[in-house]
Amino acid sequence: MRVVAFLSSRAFALFLLSVSVAVLILRVKRPELYSPLFLLIPASLFLSLVVCTARRLRGGRKDVRFLGSILFHGGLMIWVATLFASPLVRFSARLFLVEGMVIGMEDREAVEIYERPFLGGAPPLFSFLLRGYRERYEEGMYPVEYTAMLSVGYMDGDRYRTEEKRIRINEPVDLGGYRFLFESSGWAPLFRLRRDGEVLFERYIFLVSITEEEDSFKIDSAGLEVFTRFFPDLFMEDGKVGTRSRVVRNPAFGIKIAREEAPFVDIYRGVLRPGEVAEVDGMRLEFVDLRPFVVLLMVRDPLYPVVFAGWGLGVVGLLFRYGPWRRV
Amino acid sequence: MRTLEGLFLWMAISLYLGCFLLSLGRVVFRRERLGDLAWRSVEGGFISHTLTIAVRWMESGHPPVYGTFEHALAGSWFIAGIHLFLERYLQRTRVFSLVVSPFVMLMLGYGIMGGQTGIEPLPPPYRSLWLWVHVTFGWITYGSYHLAAGVAVLYLLGTGRRLPRLLRRLPEPDIMDRLTYRLIVYGFISHFVMVGSGAIWAYGLWGRYWGWDPIETWSLISWIVYGINIHLRVTYGWKGRRAAWLAILSLITIIITFGGIGFIGGIHTPLL
Incomplete structure (x- = not known):
């Protein structure tokens, strides 16, 4: 019981938040000193949030503000949980595509894979072709648009499929279950x-x-x-x-x-x-x-909707907590 | 900077300066009339400030979100706007002009000194609707926290022993204390929306919602610091001078976060 009381105490939560600030400052100022051991802090924060929220839910007070606080902290829990779960499921790669040349995922000079899902299998068998690259400048100096057509070929079950879409900065396209983003060009x-x-x-x-x-x-x-x-x-x-x-x-x-x-x-x-x-x-x-x-980013992140659901929950929670509600 | 924009800008700076001098005169000479004039002056300054933004927006075709000058222009507008908005609902907050007007003036001066007053089209990464949400809430956050710290400074002055004369011109200490807290809460919620909307935008731009960019990290640090601030007030009952000091010290993280845009480097520094 003492452990539970300590984990759910406000003093412990404040201590963890203060340590988080210190670690984050260290991460910015002296990144070489950063260690994966520091992940123990968000892990403890998660544990503290879970225990504290469970205890509060068993408590007596139930009003709109209380509900808001619970929702907000629930949103935070989702955020912290996805911090740990994301590397298990996320895929990301950077593709360097020269116009008019077909590139395959196995091309080590054109494809850099950064994250592979820990629980997933081999990288997908894709081929890419870039064409119709266009860049537009205002007054010849200020970039206003970079765009190209991207063709992606991939295996869909036992069928080979090809899809083509126009890509632009800030306008990602979804092809074959992956998201493609125009990062830069040259x-x-x-x-x-x-x-x-x-x-x-x-x-x-x-x-x-x-x-x-x-x-x-x-x-x-x-x-x-x-x-x-x-x-x-x-x-x-x-x-x-x-x-x-x-x-x-x-x-x-x-x-x-x-x-x-x-x-x-x-x-x-x-x-x-x-x-x-x-x-x-x-x-x-x-x-x-x-x-x-064109440098393209290829991403698959199944937790993306979960992260933003957590954020939405947090915003709603804060509005309930601090909105002009009367206790019911 | 074009002629009309420059004219409105310098008019705004002059009126903010006038407001500061008149507010000071009111406190020192105890003339209420000077206070009224100061208020007219800050209202006029805000109108000129708004016109500066409107003219620039029309000429550039985008809101003031790009480069040091535009950031200073928008940030100071939000601070002045929140100050004027507060006065509508809370009595005796006009005296806050004493801290708000010089700060707004300094911010505008800082923007002009930055030397990026020319008009440029928005680069492709900035062409997103999420930019509007992210930046708008960013500036509301910035304005709220700054005003909270400004009110906290006046609270400390008003409750100190050395300036009893000033105390009579300020709102009740309890009102200032609550106002500081509410501004922090307001900033905290806007901050959360800013971080989330930035993450959504980042996911569409770089395929990830968080990249440990220095500005991102400082934004998270400042959000946690203000979270601690609220926790100390709500759960530990901190208020009064202790809470006022906390509001002022917390602002350091915001100054680093927003002041660092364009200087620290990373994804928040325009490259394209």
């Missing part, structure tokens, strides 16, 4: 590196497409690191290089190449347009092609 160059006719490297690279930001990638087979800056609408005047707008009209990459063992010494510096070639140390770096790419 322009992927296809670079090919040759030495004496032998191809050492050939890939579409997902690089940052904002001119203000530099990006880089490594070519391990040649021991090189390539630093890039994208100019969607290149201009070159008096030795200066820049972009007139963010609209892809005259695309080019500013390129710096260094050896991996000496990253601060450039062995090549220049600007490459699609179809152009850079001669580096007896090698040829070809800028073969430029295509748009």
Whole structure:
């Protein structure tokens, strides 16, 4: 009985809330010190809420405000419970899709799986095709729309099905039991590196497409690191290089190449347009092609409705608790 | 910033400044007429403030939700609006202008100093109906907690020994204490709606309702802190000076949460 009394005491609840604040601040300020052991705090909070609510329900007072308090704390319990249950059932992955190329779930370079349901089986067998990518800017600078058509092929029982939908940022689509979200997009160059006719490297690279930001990638087979800056609408005047707008009209990459063992010494510096070639140390770096790419999130979270039911319960509970009701 | 918008904005700042000076004059010289003028001034400031927002909204085609300047513009409008709203229902709260008007003025100044006064279209991630719910309740939360702390400051001043003259101009301490509590509860409910609506929006944008982004985490921290605040009042009977100090100290978490938007980084800092 003493344990139950302690767990349901207000002092213990306040102590747990205060510790939660301390742990959350630690999580923001010193994330490296965060440990999964800290999950004991929400677990204790859940236990305290359950015991306290059960005791209060057995108590005498029953009015609208009491009901509101119970509903609110019930909503909180659902929230805390889903914190623990979510990793057991959630699936999430990030897909890097280049326009016009079919990608399968097994493609390790284009698909990164972050969460697999603990209780689930193998990742689903999907194939993806992106086409009709479009981006729109106001005054050539301010993005107002990114959109593309997404085709998804998947096994539905013993039948192979294909569905196609338009995707946009903020407008997720549901296909084959999964939710697909347009996260970001950009322009992927296809670079090919040759030495004496032998191809050492050939890939579409997902690089940052904002001119203000530099990006880089490594070519391990040649021991090189390539630093890039994208100019969607290149201009070159008096030795200066820049972009007139963010609209892809005259695309080019500013390129710096260094050896991996000496990253601060450039062995090549220049600007490459699609179809152009850079001669580096007896090698040829070809800028073969430029295509748009979209980063998609693929998610399945069966607990999603439960989380928001908990939230709705909490809001209703607070309104009952603090609304202008009279005790009945 | 365009000419008309700038004109209304500077008019609002001038009227808020006038309100502060007149409120101060009322307290120091005990002239009721100055109090009336101060109130007219804050009303005029609020009208100009509203017109600034309206003009900007019409020109940009979206509510003021993007960038430091727009956040300051909207946040301070909510604080001034809640202050005016309170006066309709509670007697003798006009004197709160003494703390509200300089704060609103400082917020507007901070927004202008931020240098993002130009008009930009909303980037695609912001084009969601949930943005309206999230941001509106965010600003109600912000305004309520700030006013609660402001009333708590006046409570401390009014019940202190050093300023007995001021005490006569303020509402009864008991009213101020209850008002602080009610504003905190009001903020707490709005805060909960803000967090939930943000989570729904995030699920449609990033496929998850919670991402441990610094601003998200600070928002949760401040919500728990205000939850503790309410618990201490309701279950432990905290009130008076202790509760007033608590209301003021709790505001630190809100200042970090809202002040951090655009500075701390993470998903709440516009990138696209």
